Amino acid sequence: MKKITGFEQRILGLLPMIPAGKVTTYAELARAAGHPKAARAAGNAVNKNPHAPKVPCHRVVKSNGEVGGYAEGTDKKVKYLAKEGVMVKNGRIENFKEILYKF
DNA sequence: AGTAAGGCGGGCA
């Protein structure tokens, strides 16, 4: 078993509960974790992403509707999102508010 | 123990 830190486990545990075709924001994850201002930390946890497909990190975007970043490359992230039905235009989520999943 | 970096957020000009 890989020993991971608490915050990481918290964030990673929230990712898989996001329905496909929807997205969430780092701020939301941080908020669900108990620290609404830990968006950065949330991103860090997701970035480590010890579990891969189980933790759809690509489903996590920025609060302003941008795709944000991705360990493998933002370009890939957009690709994966498009496959799930999330249209991304020029690095920004289309219908962001409509597909935004809130905890 | 302290420092540096990170896939951010929000506010203001």
Add this chain to the structure above:
DNA sequence: GTGCCCGCCTTAC
């Protein structure tokens, strides 16, 4: 709509 600043939390070396 864009650009700039600061602030927040955590992890890793």
